[in-house]
Amino acid sequence: MSRWADRIEAWRTMARKPGLANAAPFRAASAKSAAFMSRTTLWVDGQHARALKPARDADAPLPLPAPGDVAAALAAIETLAPKPASPGLHALRVVVGAPFACYYALPWQALAKPQDWVPAARALALRSGAGGEAWRYAVSDGAWGQGRLAAAIPEALCAGIERLCKKRRLQLLGIEPGYTFALQKHAARIRDGAIAIVELEQAQGDAAIAHIGVRRGGGWTAFIGLPVFRATGGGLDDVLRDAFALCVDAPPERRYVIGPRDARHWAADASLIEWLPSPWDGAA
Numbered sequence: 001m002s003r004w005a006d007r008i009e010a011w012r013t014m015a016r017k018p019g020l021a022n023a024a025p026f027r028a029a030s031a032k033s034a035a036f037m038s039r040t041t042l043w044v045d046g047q048h049a050r051a052l053k054p055a056r057d058a059d060a061p062l063p064l065p066a067p068g069d070v071a072a073a074l075a076a077i078e079t080l081a082p083k084p085a086s087p088g089l090h091a092l093r094v095v096v097g098a099p100f101a102c103y104y105a106l107p108w109q110a111l112a113k114p115q116d117w118v119p120a121a122r123a124l125a126l127r128s129g130a131g132g133e134a135w136r137y138a139v140s141d142g143a144w145g146q147g148r149l150a151a152a153i154p155e156a157l158c159a160g161i162e163r164l165c166k167k168r169r170l171q172l173l174g175i176e177p178g179y180t181f182a183l184q185k186h187a188a189r190i191r192d193g194a195i196a197i198v199e200l201e202q203a204q205g206d207a208a209i210a211h212i213g214v215r216r217g218g219g220w221t222a223f224i225g226l227p228v229f230r231a232t233g234g235g236l237d238d239v240l241r242d243a244f245a246l247c248v249d250a251p252p253e254r255r256y257v258i259g260p261r262d263a264r265h266w267a268a269d270a271s272l273i274e275w276l277p278s279p280w281d282g283a284a
Contacts, residue, residue, distance in 0.1 A: 036088040042080050043280045045097030045178075047203060049076035052095070052280050068099050074160040081164060093173040094161055095280065096153050097201045098209045098225065101177035104128070104150045105213065105223040106139065114139040114148070121150035140180070146219025151177040178280075179211045182258045185279040189256075192218060196240070196252040200259030200266065200278070206230040208259070208266070212243045214252060222247035228266065236266040236273075 041052040046068040048061035062079060064072040077094060084090045104124045111117050117139040125135065134155035139148050158175050165172040179199045183190075190197065192215060199211045207229055214222040224247055226239050236257065244251045255273045257263065260281050263270035 036086075037090070038082055038084070038088070039091045039093075039173075040080075040082050041093045041095060042077055043095045043097065043178075044073050044077055044100065045201060045203075046073075046099045049073065049080055051080055070100070070154050070156045070160070073100060073157060074164075077161060078164055081168065082170060083168065084170075087169065089171065090169070091171040091173050092161075092165055094175050095178055095181045096157070096175060097178040098211070100153055100157055101179065102130070102135070102152045103177070103179055103211060103213070103223045103225070104152070105220045106148045106150055108145055108147050108219065114141050117148055117150065121152070124150070125152060138177075140220075142220075143218050146217065147221055149180070149213060149220040149223065151180055153177060179213070182276075182279055186256070186258060186276045189276060191254065194250075194253040196244070196255045198236075198240070198255065198257040198259070198273075200228065200236075200257060202260050210236065210239050210243075212240070212247075214244075214248055216248075216252075230266060235268055237268050 043050055043052055046064070048063045050061040051059060053059070062076050064076055066072040081092055082090050102125065104121055106117055106120055106124065109117065109120060111120075118137045121137045121139055122135075125137075130152070135152040136155045136158045137150055137152045139150045142148050153175060161175055162172060164170070178201060182199045183197060194216045195214075197213045197215070200208045201211070202208045207227065209225055210228050211225050212223065213220060224243050226243055228236055228239050230236075240255065256276060257266070257273045258276045258278055259266060260278045263273055263275040267273060
């Protein structure tokens with residue numbers, strides 16, 4: 001594997017040299033390496049699926065024929081996932097948005113490992129109306145004595161993605177909830193404390209789902225998802241005001257919003273938030 005990586009780097013070095021007489025060998029080698037190795041990240045939510053690529057290479061989203069349906073989501077993922085013509089190192093990551101990803105803030109319990117929190121997450125989900133559908137849960141790690149964040153994705157969706165990867169011999173890099181995926185991408189830019197972290201997932205037109213997590217003292221204290229209807233005047237300002245009234249005793253000191261477009265599109269007073277771009281707006 002290291003020998004192959006060395007060859008690729010040598011080809012890249014040749015291509016960067018000025019006055020390269022003939023770039024054809026490099027192009028052929030690049031095509032060969034692309035056929036041998038690939039890494040694809042897909043986004044799927046209740047309305048559509050698409051590959052996450054730089055804006056210049058982005059393809060049109062693939063609509064789901066049945067919105068919010070797991071089988072329709074799996075069919076779209078199967079269409080967009082790599083279809084290697086020959087064996088190689090081909091990897092797939094799937095980022096999952098609403099309604100296929102749900103989140104719960106768990107109050108502190110004296111449990112040592114994240115997986116020990118899963119029964120508590122499942123019980124909270126049932127009390128919140130999750131119904132009888134099977135979900136796969138993951139709980140973030142954190143400091144002792146602090147609340148945790150749980151995320152859940154339908155088991156049928158996870159199992160279907162795993163079967164697809166096995167069938168096509170793809171390395172599954174992960175099935176990741178959109179909120180935690182966005183949070184990891186921007187972790188270096190977020191200062192902890194009494195904060196709210198909002199992840200906006202645009203639905204249709206000027207509608208979006210706002211996933212709002214609240215942290216205080218190094219732990220998660222609340223989480224709520226609310227719709228944002230900008231066209232009817234219910235912008236992000238009003239949604240955050242309602243969320244804080246429902247979930248917290250005092251408004252957070254800082255508000256981070258990870259979303260599409262820009263802050264002025266969603267908030268009347270952009271000075272009240274720190275805007276971070278959605279990873280799926282220009283992600284590779």
